[in-house]
Every structure is written in structure tokens, then in C-alpha cells.
Amino acid sequence: MKTFNYHSAKDVKEASKLASSNSAFLAGGMTTIPSMKLGLASYKDIIDIKRIKKLSGIKVSGKTVTIGATTKHSEVASSKDIKKAIPSLAALAEGIGDPQVRNRGTIGGSIANNDPAADYPSACIALNATIHTNNRSIDAEKFFRGMFETCLKSTEVIEAIEFSIPEKSSYQKLPNPASRYAIIGVYVAKHKTGINVGVTGAKSCVYNDKDLAGALTKNFSSSAIDGVKISSSEMNSDIHASSDYRANMVKAFAKKAVDAC
Amino acid sequence: MASLVGSRVERKEDKRFLTGKGRYTSDINIANQTYAIFIRSPHARAKIKKIDTSKALKSSGVVDILTGEHIAQDKIGGLIAGWAIRSEDGSEMKCPANPPLAKDSVNFVGDPVAVVFAETLDEARAAAELVKIDYKVLKAVSNLGEAMNSEAIHDGIDKNLCYDWLLGDRQKVKEAFEKADKIIKLDINNNRLIPNAMEPRACVIDYNTASEEITCYTTSQNPHLSRLIMSAFGGVAPENKLRVVAPDVGGGFGSKINLYNEEIVCSWASKKIERPIKWVAERTESFLTDTHGRDHITHAELAVTNDGKFLGFKNETIANLGAYARVFGTVTPTYLFGPCATGVYIMPAAYSNVKAVYTNTAPVDAYRGAGRPEATYTIERIVDKAAMELGMDPIEIRMKNFPTEFPFKQTLVHQIDSGDYVAGLNKAKEMADYDGFAARKKESESKGKLRGIGVTSYFEACGIAPSPVVMMLGCGVGLWESAEVRFNPTGQVTVYTGSHSHGQSHQTTFAQIAADELGVPIENIDVVHGDTDKGTFGMGTYGSRSLTVGGIAIVNACKKIVNKGKRIAAKMLEASPDEVDFKNGEFVVAKSNKKKTIGEVAFASYLPGVRDEVKSPLPEGDEPGLIESSFFDPANFSFPAGSHICEVEIDPETGRVKLDKYTAVDDFGTIVNPLIVEGQVHGGLAQGIGQALYENAEYDDSGQLITASYMDYTMPRADDLPDFNLGFTCTKATTNPLGVKGCGEAGTIAATPTVMNAVINALGGKEISLPATAEKVWKACKEMKKSNAKVA
Numbered sequence A: 001m002k003t004f005n006y007h008s009a010k011d012v013k014e015a016s017k018l019a020s021s022n023s024a025f026l027a028g029g030m031t032t033i034p035s036m037k038l039g040l041a042s043y044k045d046i047i048d049i050k051r052i053k054k055l056s057g058i059k060v061s062g063k064t065v066t067i068g069a070t071t072k073h074s075e076v077a078s079s080k081d082i083k084k085a086i087p088s089l090a091a092l093a094e095g096i097g098d099p100q101v102r103n104r105g106t107i108g109g110s111i112a113n114n115d116p117a118a119d120y121p122s123a124c125i126a127l128n129a130t131i132h133t134n135n136r137s138i139d140a141e142k143f144f145r146g147m148f149e150t151c152l153k154s155t156e157v158i159e160a161i162e163f164s165i166p167e168k169s170s171y172q173k174l175p176n177p178a179s180r181y182a183i184i185g186v187y188v189a190k191h192k193t194g195i196n197v198g199v200t201g202a203k204s205c206v207y208n209d210k211d212l213a214g215a216l217t218k219n220f221s222s223s224a225i226d227g228v229k230i231s232s233s234e235m236n237s238d239i240h241a242s243s244d245y246r247a248n249m250v251k252a253f254a255k256k257a258v259d260a261c
Numbered sequence B: 001m002a003s004l005v006g007s008r009v010e011r012k013e014d015k016r017f018l019t020g021k022g023r024y025t026s027d028i029n030i031a032n033q034t035y036a037i038f039i040r041s042p043h044a045r046a047k048i049k050k051i052d053t054s055k056a057l058k059s060s061g062v063v064d065i066l067t068g069e070h071i072a073q074d075k076i077g078g079l080i081a082g083w084a085i086r087s088e089d090g091s092e093m094k095c096p097a098n099p100p101l102a103k104d105s106v107n108f109v110g111d112p113v114a115v116v117f118a119e120t121l122d123e124a125r126a127a128a129e130l131v132k133i134d135y136k137v138l139k140a141v142s143n144l145g146e147a148m149n150s151e152a153i154h155d156g157i158d159k160n161l162c163y164d165w166l167l168g169d170r171q172k173v174k175e176a177f178e179k180a181d182k183i184i185k186l187d188i189n190n191n192r193l194i195p196n197a198m199e200p201r202a203c204v205i206d207y208n209t210a211s212e213e214i215t216c217y218t219t220s221q222n223p224h225l226s227r228l229i230m231s232a233f234g235g236v237a238p239e240n241k242l243r244v245v246a247p248d249v250g251g252g253f254g255s256k257i258n259l260y261n262e263e264i265v266c267s268w269a270s271k272k273i274e275r276p277i278k279w280v281a282e283r284t285e286s287f288l289t290d291t292h293g294r295d296h297i298t299h300a301e302l303a304v305t306n307d308g309k310f311l312g313f314k315n316e317t318i319a320n321l322g323a324y325a326r327v328f329g330t331v332t333p334t335y336l337f338g339p340c341a342t343g344v345y346i347m348p349a350a351y352s353n354v355k356a357v358y359t360n361t362a363p364v365d366a367y368r369g370a371g372r373p374e375a376t377y378t379i380e381r382i383v384d385k386a387a388m389e390l391g392m393d394p395i396e397i398r399m400k401n402f403p404t405e406f407p408f409k410q411t412l413v414h415q416i417d418s419g420d421y422v423a424g425l426n427k428a429k430e431m432a433d434y435d436g437f438a439a440r441k442k443e444s445e446s447k448g449k450l451r452g453i454g455v456t457s458y459f460e461a462c463g464i465a466p467s468p469v470v471m472m473l474g475c476g477v478g479l480w481e482s483a484e485v486r487f488n489p490t491g492q493v494t495v496y497t498g499s500h501s502h503g504q505s506h507q508t509t510f511a512q513i514a515a516d517e518l519g520v521p522i523e524n525i526d527v528v529h530g531d532t533d534k535g536t537f538g539m540g541t542y543g544s545r546s547l548t549v550g551g552i553a554i555v556n557a558c559k560k561i562v563n564k565g566k567r568i569a570a571k572m573l574e575a576s577p578d579e580v581d582f583k584n585g586e587f588v589v590a591k592s593n594k595k596k597t598i599g600e601v602a603f604a605s606y607l608p609g610v611r612d613e614v615k616s617p618l619p620e621g622d623e624p625g626l627i628e629s630s631f632f633d634p635a636n637f638s639f640p641a642g643s644h645i646c647e648v649e650i651d652p653e654t655g656r657v658k659l660d661k662y663t664a665v666d667d668f669g670t671i672v673n674p675l676i677v678e679g680q681v682h683g684g685l686a687q688g689i690g691q692a693l694y695e696n697a698e699y700d701d702s703g704q705l706i707t708a709s710y711m712d713y714t715m716p717r718a719d720d721l722p723d724f725n726l727g728f729t730c731t732k733a734t735t736n737p738l739g740v741k742g743c744g745e746a747g748t749i750a751a752t753p754t755v756m757n758a759v760i761n762a763l764g765g766k767e768i769s770l771p772a773t774a775e776k777v778w779k780a781c782k783e784m785k786k787s788n789a790k791v792a
């Protein structure tokens, strides 16, 4: 690991001020630290944001669930309020990595990193999330830009993620057997305003599958999905799953999600 | 005193391992130590044109940088193959030189080229980045199937072929096949695995400038063997100036049998730079450079009669050696594989033909089971295929071909002393509720799932030893084991063993057998291992040999102690030695009912006299003290055997395989500690299941390892495994006084074919390659659906 300056920010303002294009915020460190150890990334400044109390916590109102950026996966997984309001979201958190990862990794870090195989981005898409930063509020559909790419500026700090509570929803995932990231993860959510199908793991970036959502809007049942054609042309392909398999699994897991709603 | 052999004594090791107090190589620090970083080839195959260390040598904290040139100048020898194998045509195997630092060419990604020593690890790393190496990159040979048709990677080794070996009689097989009703054919792979010991390799070297002695602390399964090789072949130092210590070692599974480049280089360099050296592998280095396991392509044929009798068997295998032949590299796919390929069956004619080839991949060597898992996989898969093609039940076809009389002369080499294969399979059948499978299958089908059942019966030749036999077969050393038992004057016993423990719990098991032999409480017995300066000698731990060879050496040394004790007690009790009985730690003369405890006798042996009188308890000719040693070389291998049955449930929509039930019935002969044996079986099963469903080392066409981290290399995890249902049968080994057979590898050997047989059973006989990943299984399910639709 290359040497770097470590800062512990006392508030968001300080964190943002210390940040530059050559820095990283340290939340759970579950991405940043392994990448630095493996020599895949190096930074001049590491800005620890874990001591900023305001960034952590869970709030449930009648219509939304708001989760602070440094809230850990294990906290989401075990939150009674979330289990009641959006059980599928707690279940998603419970399925991330392993206990060690869940006890450190944070929701803010996960979506800021936007790994194409991460779980939370699909929840953001399916649950019409709004990402609140220190200077704006961003719709999930606009937030995720591409592989490991978001619309965040380097000095911008995610403060909280606000999810709409759906009528019903389910997240179903085919985990990568080695890392347990998603080979495919499909988040189906039925809101009064419409249906979203957030798909992760399949392509270079999470997306809302409009064809699946369209079919489910007409007929909210797994048989409605049978007729949808899913092309494998933009799908990822690696040693764990070919693009053809992925395309088929999007369908298979969408069906499982609908059945589980 | 109740016998300890057979009881569930809790492990003496638990306290230190479970509370983080184990002392591993990387826990050792020596004042003034330097840190080593190895610079490794990023290419699978290349010529080294030039190494420029000038800039790096000036980097902060650098003590020295050494390359293959320095190795050559100092005439330091390379790594060796421990077994010489001959080809069918009588020619000797071909092995390339394997210098500890590559000088002219590199042959796999990770092959070490240079080493930096610096005051701190960070400085060593920074300097390593400044070493400039010019390579001429050559086309890599990374595909096993194409290796023999590719350019030779080592000068003078045609077709990349190390040997083309045959065991068995081709003519007899031909005749048997002519008589067959049916010939079953099978083409299979045996996937390449990375051992993934929890503790990465490491070494700490301390050169003593005064005594000129080198101490090498290292992660080894066999410190004595490492010393022997480092001295005799490496020329690093004479044996008496070389001490090798393997302290707590966090797992080996075969990968730590070998002496590695880093240990030779650092031992040699410590003397050169006159500084202690510490090197600890990073996980990536473990993936790239620990010896890998398995990696075969096999074509097998089984000749059968219509009623399921086996007539003959052919095994044609190509085995991957990787870039170089290492200690067990050449024997694993031959004598550890070929003979076992006919399985637990009466097989009138058979041969195994193995072509071992070099590729630009990490060296392949023994991995838990070594050869026997590959053999068992081959025979057990083809037996299941035969049952399917003949419309027979998999248990029925096995029963039909089991030997029922022992000793049983197995077709290709082994004379199996004892066993009862029928009893084992019957017990497994009952414990697994085999007869209830049909109902469970129906239930799965009602949920849209497929269910399959898999059976395996195996034997293994282990307790690897008889020196005259292994040396006749080409082994470069004798594979006996030694022990020394020291009865201390004040009553405790120290047992020195040549067997190394890196997860096997010898401190407990060996103390149990010594306690029984000597009648001393187990608390008073310590087992010492892993240090060439302590105890006599050792050939190491592998091939399930610790108890069957090393343990028996302890038994025999204890018996010598008791014999000497008897002579002393007789004199003390004024009787003749044959009037003295030894029981429960006491020497008793029946006729007078006088007795002495073994502690009293030991005390007297060290203090042979009394005040005011010249009188010794020692019989004439006996020396003071109570220390005995023994070298044990058994008359034969030992032959554990058993039958395993498992059930899987498959989701045809996704191809995911759920291992639902697993029953293992094993015959390990006498069981010294059931608690420890169950643990060994559990671990073995996890690894065998890992091979069947998850683990796979993959190289791309350019020879890059694409599964070089846990993000891509799938290890089995606790939540992937069902509760294991274990049972035991017991026929004692006749070749050692305890009747023990060894249990370390059995789970790994049996689990892979058991699981694959179940998967393929669920898929209606559709073949898939190892490992049965979700995508492969999903594809097979789709094809099955298509062909079912056609039939309907």
C-alpha cells in the first residue's frame, strides 16, 4: 500500500473541503482498502467520514425510508422498522457478502462505488430513491451513470438515501459463488405510480428494465414475464456466467421476484 | 486405567488455536531482520533478456538485490522431483532444471526472477518496482489438451512430455474387452485446484555468524525433508549447519510438502548478506505459486457383461505437471493414481496409461488425496455410467463386483490386507435411507425441482511408506518414520515425532497412544515435532501416514521403554524379567505381588544408586536413563475404504445445485480419537464437495491465472454444506500393531464422485464436466427438457 494522509472529518463540510480528485472518503473501507492493498487504487488523502454522527441512522415515515450514508449493511438487515416498511430491502442487505463485510460496509459507499454487481443500486432504481448529498438531491435514475461511475463530484458527500415504500416488492439474487456479489439481482417493486424492475449484475451498470416493467404493468404475474424477450447483447460475460446465461437469469430471477412479492 | 485409544479426548491444541495464541512463522521476528520481496514473472513464458537493478539498489533502505546470476555464481541447486518415473518404453522421465531464481527463462506467471532485501517491507516493495526486467515474451502453452502438440517449452523435452507411463497389461485388457457384452466409455476432466491453506507460505531465516548455522523457520509439512533437499540438492549448507523449524502451520493439504524457491533463496541469502530475513507471501502469491492440484483429462473404458460383471478397464490420462516437476509431482499421477483406478472391485484386467506434460502454469503436485481422488473419480463415474446403461441400480452393480475375501489382490499393484466393502455399503445405504429416495424425488418434482442420488465406494492406498517398495517405484528417499520417547526423571514424558502436525491434532492423538502404552496420564505427555534440532528424523506428513507410520514408531519406542523398564523393575523387585507384567503403568510380579510404577522405575534409571552402598537397579549391560527411539517402516501401505451417498436438489430454472444430504461410512481400522477423525472427515468432505461444485483454477490462453483471488476462486463455505451424517465400520489393518489405517484424505477422495454422480443422476445421465457450476447445470437441464419433449 502506498503512503497517504489520513483525516478524520468532524462534519460533512470539513469532509467535502478536504476532498479532491486524488482522495477517497473512508466509510466501510470494504472497497477502498482492498483496492489500495492490491495496488489497484492509490490516493493522496483518505477522509474518514465514520465519525460524522449525522450520516448514520434509519428514519421511516409514512411514505419513505431514509437511510444515512454510513449506515452499515448489518444495521439495515436487522432494522425492525425497515423489515416492516420494506422487508425486501432488509433482505437485500442480509444477502450482501458475508458477516464481516456487512458489519463494515455502508450503503453510501456501496452506491457511490456503483459496482456493476452491487446489490443496493437495484434497490435505488426499484424504490424510486432520492440520493441526498451535501448540495443537492438526485433521482436514482440519474445518479448511476455507468460502470463504477455516478454523477457525484469528487467533493460531494452522500448524506442519505430516501426510498419510497412500495405496495409490494422483492429482491432476488443469483450470487456469484466466490464473492457473493450479484451475478444477477432483480428488484421488482410495485408502487401506486408504477412498476420498476431494477436489474444489477447483468450489464455494465444497473438499469430499470422497461420491458419487464411494461409486461408486469399489464399483468402482475410471473407468467407475464415468459413472453418478454431479453437480449444478451449488452450483458456481461465472465468465468462465472456467460451473457446468454445472464440474459436468461434476468428472466428467471424476475419471475422469482414476482412470485415472492 | 481406561484405554484412551478410542475415546473422544478434547484437543490439546484447541486452547491455543481458538484463542489466537498459535505461533506461526510470520509471528516470529528476529532483531535486525530484513524484509524480502520477490519479483515474479508477469508472463507465462518468456526469455529474460536483461535485468537492471541499478536504480533499485539506490532506493531507500535496500540491503541487496539478488538474481539468478548470483544463484548460478554460488552454484545453488534447484528444486527437484522426488520420484523418478520411467516411460512404457523404458526411458527415464524428462525434467527441466528449476533454479530457485529464474536466470534465462520464466515458465509461469509467478516464477521468481529476483529478490529485494530491505530494512522495511514498504522499502522492499518500492525498490522492487524499480527493478527493470526485459523479457522476450513467447507464446504460452496453457491448455493441457493441446500441450503435446505445442512448441516445447523446455529445451530437449519433446512434445512437453515428461513421461508416458503404463501400469498393467494391454494385451490382457484387449482380450477382456473382446469378451465384453458392452463397453462403457467416459471422457472426463479432473479440474485444477488451488490448495488455499489458511496460512500463506512464509519463511524467517536467521543466520548465526558465529556458529555459521542457518535456522530456517518455515511453513512446511516436513521440515526434515526440506533440510535434506536444501542441503543435498540446494547446496545451501551442510545438514549439520542447517536447522529447519516448522512451528504452527495453518494448513498445507499437500501444498507445503515442497521445499520452495523462497526458502532456498532466503536461506542462502541470509548467509550472504549476514542479516536475518523475513518473507511472508501475500494471498495473490499463494494463488500463483503454491503448488496446485489435480488437473487431468481422462478417457476411460469399462468392459462389462450384461449382468453387470466387470471384465476389464482402461484408463488413458493426460496429467498436467505445470511448468516444473516438483517433489510429488511425478508420482501423484502415476503410482498414487494408476493402481487405485480400478477401485474397490474385482477387475480381471486393467491398465492405466498416463502422459504427464509440462505447461506454462504453476507446478502441480500432491493435493489432499493426491492421485487417489482422481482415480476414484474415474472409476466411480464410469461404474455409475455402466449401471445406468445396463439399467441396474448403482448399489447393486457395486455389490456385484466387490471382493469378499481378504487379503484381496487388487488388479494393478496392491495387496489389500483387510476390509469389508459389503458391510460399509450396506450401512451407508441404510443411514442414507436409500430406499426413501424415490419418495423424496417425487416431492422435489412437485416443487419443480430435480433430485439426484449419488453413490461412491472407494479405497485408498495410504500410510505411504514401505521404503523398499517406494524406492523400487522410483522414490528418492525411504518413507519410514521415526520417534523418540524420553521418560524424564521426574515422571513426565516427551515424545518426539518426525510427523508434522498442521491441523491433524498429533499433540492429542499421539499423546493418547503413548499414554496407553506407558500407563502415564495424558496430561504428563508432550508431543514435540517440527524442528530438525529436536528429535531424530522425519519424512513428514502427507498421504494419511502420520498415525499409521509415525504413530507406530511412537508405539514401538514406548514398547522399548517398557521392555527396559521391565528389566530394571525385575532387578528392583528381585524377580526375573519374564516374571514381570506391565499393566496400567505398573510393573508387577505376580507371585510376590510386589510392584513398581513406571515413574519409580524411570527415576531409578536416572539415579542408579543408593547411599552407603554400591548398588544399582540397572541390570548388567543396561545403560542409565529411559530414552528410546524407533524407526518404523511398515510392510505395506494401509487401505482405508468406505461408501458415501449423497442427494442433491437442482433448480432447473437457474441450474443451482443444493447439496441436501450427505452420508459417509468409512473404515479407518482402529479409531484413536473419534472427535478428531470426524473433524478430518468433515474437512475432507468440504474439499471434495468444493471440487465437485465450486473450485476451479483457470488460466487464459496467454497463461494468466484468471482465478487468482477469492473474488473468482470459489471456496466452499459452511452454508454450502449440509449436516454430515457419519458412520464407521472397522476392519483392523494387519500391518501395524494398532490396526490403524489413516483418515486424512478419505473425505476428499470420496466426496467429488459422490456429488457428481448425484448431479448427473438428477440430470438423467447427462454428462457435465467438473465443477458442476450453475450455468453448466442449467444448460444440461435445458437440453434434458428438449430431449424429453422430443420423446414425448
Ligand SMILES: Cc1cc2nc3c(=O)[nH]c(=O)nc-3n(C[C@H](O)[C@H](O)[C@H](O)COP(=O)(O)OP(=O)(O)OC[C@H]3O[C@@H](n4cnc5c(N)ncnc54)[C@H](O)[C@@H]3O)c2cc1C
Residues within 6 Å of the ligand: A023, A024, A025, A026, A027, A028, A029, A030, A031, A032, A033, A034, A049, A069, A070, A073, A095, A096, A097, A098, A101, A104, A105, A106, A107, A108, A109, A110, A112, A113, A117, A118, A119, A120, A152, A156, A157, A158, A159, A179, A180, A181, A182
Ligand atoms: C468480500 C466482499 C464481498 C462483498 N459482497 C458484496 C455483495 O454481495 N453485494 C454488494 O452489493 N456489495 C458487496 N461488497 C461491497 C460492500 O458491500 C461495500 O458496500 C462496498 O465495498 C462499499 O462500501 P464501503 O462503505 O465499504 O465504502 P468504502 O470502501 O469506504 O468507499 C468506497 C467508495 O465510495 C466512496 N464513498 C463512501 N462513502 C461515501 C459517501 N457518503 N459519499 C460519497 N462517496 C462515498 C469512497 O470515496 C470510495 O470511493 C463486498 C465487499 C467485499 C470486500
